[in-house]
Amino acid sequence: MAANWLRGPRTNALAFNGETLGADMPRNRYEVQAGAELKLGQRWSAWGGMSVQRGDHAYRNVGGQLGMRVRW
Numbered sequence: 001m002a003a004n005w006l007r008g009p010r011t012n013a014l015a016f017n018g019e020t021l022g023a024d025m026p027r028n029r030y031e032v033q034a035g036a037e038l039k040l041g042q043r044w045s046a047w048g049g050m051s052v053q054r055g056d057h058a059y060r061n062v063g064g065q066l067g068m069r070v071r072w
Contacts, residue, residue, distance in 0.1 A: 026055030
């Protein structure tokens with residue numbers, strides 16, 4: 001479990017080969033993350049996590065990941 005305050009510039013941009021890709025992000029974003037890992041045996045486990053971000057001007061972002069792990 002984690003809680004974060006993300007502060008950065010309002011505009012992020014990437015220029016490549018004469019093309020520019022940009023995104024307007026709020027200067028302040030707040031994030032909550034949670035995750036867990038489940039052991040499925042001696043070698044196998046599964047894990048998952050989820051994050052939610054909120055920010056100025058009704059900014060919202062939700063993300064998640066799932067995975068399997070095997071130990072050799």
